[in-house]
Amino acid sequence: MEIVTAILIIGFAALAAAFCLLLIGLVYSEAMNSEIPPGVSNSRKLHAVHCGIVGTAVVGRILERLGLCSQVSFTRWCTCRFMGFRPPPPSGLRIKDLTFGGVPVRVYEPTATSAQKRRGMMYFHGGGWVMGSIDLYDEICWHIAKETDTTVLSVGYRLAPEHRFPAHLDDCEAATLHFLSVAEAEFGVDPARVVLGGDSAGGNLTAALSQRLVVKRDRNQPSPLALVLIYPALQMADFNLPSYQQNHAVPLLFRARTAFYYLQYLNGDMSVCEDVLAGRHVPADLKQHYKKWLDPANLPAQFRERCDPHPEVATDYDGEVYHIIKDGLQPEFSPLLAEDDVLRLMPPTFILTCEYDVLRDDGILFQKRLKDLGVEVTWINISDGFHGILSFFTKGKAYFSSGAKAMEHIVNYIKAL
Structure with a gap:
């Protein structure tokens, strides 16, 4: 035995x-x-x-x-x-979990008295529409609330693959409209001083929600005070921009993984992933229409370095692939592809990009479009940053100074509003 x-x-x-x-x-x-560049x-x-x-x-x-x-x-x-381990929240904040419009939210409310109605902020977390949660963004939200004297609401929107577009955006809208309706009476927040913000997928939801609110044009509802877009994902029409070439294998977001997240959010059909990466999903007429917005020539010269000036992009168009992904080219999914008459109505916008991020050029091209249309834009590029850096602005041994730098810029912008 x-x-x-x-x-x-x-x-x-x-x-x-x-x-x-x-x-x-x-x-x-x-x-x-x-591939981790030496500049990181x-x-x-x-x-x-x-x-x-x-x-x-x-x-x-x-x-x-x-x-x-x-x-x-x-x-x-x-x-x-x-990643969810966090120290106790700082003093001076009242934190509570609520439900707004059927959507879970966490409210971070400064307890100090204020001489005027306080500023508010809706925060939509990142995670590729698949990951992320209120808990994971606790420290980010309480830091913003504490440092800017702002009542911050973190939104626990539904995630893919259990839920698809536009469920995430619908949740963000429902929570935001509910907050605007009770902001003054229940939280002492001026509804005309509410900022919308988020990182990565949350940046996408921020831009898309702002556009949706503009299109609806409810005159009885105040417009957002400003937008805060942190390395936002803004379009799935072109995965061959210089930043996609230069940073295709730089952690924490690879080029192929970006297409995976977009498709998970859209409909979950991964059979077309390679076609989307190659560019076979966009008809020639639409490619020509988008060119004025997505042309790499619109980028400052320094961001076109380190890449092939003539990348191999598929010229053959596949109508079946387009039929599968066509909803991904509408502005509520790809906010960078919105028409001028919508974008020129956007509120003042802060955009933060990172040098070593596949999504860098989305943010740069978006800020150029907004500026050209007369929108007030503040653009910051973190020269040694990578995608997701904000999650490491204070993480003990996982601390990155570029994350702290990004957070400082965000805080300073919100305080100045």
Whole structure:
């Protein structure tokens, strides 16, 4: 009996060792596909963070193939456990969970008395419309609330793949309209001084919601005071802009992963991912229409360096692919593709981009369009930043100075409103 037990123990140990070696090999292989430019601050730290994310994704993929749980569910669980750790909130804030328009929100309300009605902010978190949560953005929101003396509302909108476009945007609208209706009476916030803001996918929702409110033009409803767009995702028409070429394998957002997130948000049809990346999803007439907005020549010269001036882009158009993704080219999904008569009605806008981010050029092209149309724009580019840097503005050993720099710019802009 003892021999059988010993054999079983050795067998399990061998299987565990084999699994660990397989996992290490897969993580190493995936991590080696990344390219971290020398200009990124704390490149070794970023590499370590990336390896942790890749490891989580690999384990999730294995568990999904074993039928134990989905990769998305496992990644969300791990992210909440490792990134969700946060210190106690600072004094001077009243934090409570509520439901606005059927949507969960967390309110961060300064307790100090104010001589006038306070400023408010709706914050829409990032995460590719698939990840992210109110809990993960706790520290970001309470920091903004505390440092700018603003009542901040973090919105827990529905996520893909369980919910698709426009569910996320509908939730953001419902929560915002509810807050505007009760801001003064229940929170002492001037409804005419409410900012809309968010990062990455949240930046997309911010821009799209602002446009939706403009189109509806409810004269009894105050317009947003300003928009705060933090490395926003703004269009799925062109995945071959210079920033996509230069930063295609820079963590924390790869070029191919960006298309994955867009498609998850849209309809979940991943069969067209390669066609979308190649540009086969946009008809020639639409490509010509978008060219005036998406032409790399519209970018400052320094952002066109480090890339092929004539990238290989598919010239063959696939009507079937277009039929699958055509809703992704409408302005509520791709706000950069809105017409001029809508964009010129946008409120003052703050746009933060990062040098080593595939989405950098979305933000730069959007700020140019707004400026050309007479909208007041403040644009900041973090020269050593990468996508997702705001999540590391204060994370102990995972702290990045570029994240703190980004947060400082955001805080200063909001305080000046």
